[in-house]
Amino acid sequence: MKPTEERKKILTGVGIKYSKQRDLILELLNHSEMPLTAETLYIQIQAAEISMNLSTVYRVLDLFTMKGLVTKNYIGDMNKALYERNRMEHKHYLICLKCKRNIPIYECPLEKFGRYLEEKMNIDIVSHKVELYGYCSDCKQKQMEA
Amino acid sequence: MKPTEERKKILTGVGIKYSKQRDLILELLNHSEMPLTAETLYIQIQAAEISMNLSTVYRVLDLFTMKGLVTKNYIGDMNKALYERNRMEHKHYLICLKCKRNIPIYECPLEKFGRYLEEKMNIDIVSHKVELYGYCSDCKQKQMEA
DNA sequence: GTTCCTGCAAAGAGTTTGCACGAAA
């Protein structure tokens, strides 16, 4: 099955039509390790052969978010949304204060803690978000060399 | 010492001038248990006797943030900033999906986890942010009664 | 042929900024 065919199946699978714009955005998100802003995506799109309006980017991202293909988030004190392919895996990020990269972290201490809190406070926890701020190993190294 | 005097001392303590606008904003933030948007603050201000422009609210909040009196954050997929008095205590919030309240939680499982990650991944963690999403005990109760 | 996606342009929300006046030290 060709890559495009695979993505077509993903789109129809969640009950939405195929279009080359949606296909491209899905492909870009599939290949990105880290969350992207609408603008970053838009710039990547301009480098590709398919052109597209910014409002289309937003509409497609909104649609993908509603269909669960993508997650939308605001991080720290930045007032731009970050969009990321929802791979149904539980992960968080270390946001490097120097190079601004988002380094994924797959372990999580909150499962257990959540269940403990639910009992103690009589609440229901549905999901959670964790952001770690600090320095990635590359930047830590450079800092020590300097 | 009168409350206003106390706040005056806080302002001059971080090296900024006193003004009745800054005093009022500081007072409102001091008395709020949860993070507030600039607009919410602005509405609360209009209810008080002192009037103030929205841009002043933003300028004062920015200044307070730079001086460390206040923390600024974006939560979930909401594109409005939340400002909160920085009380130098470590806490997180349960954000209720029903009533949208922020319920503070003072325990945190990330201290230990952070140290573990630092060693394992050779990184430096400076700070972190945790958001829990779910239902507060009030809304949980109501849901069960319905 | 019908449905609904997209481009374009305009509007909307949240936030920031330049400038002149006014208040704090």
Add this chain to the structure above:
DNA sequence: TTTCGTGCAAACTCTTTGCAGGAAC
């Protein structure tokens, strides 16, 4: 008296929306 904080209006950034034409099925 000098410094700097504030009001006002305008600008700016990110995002959303209405409408008409065009693509997907």
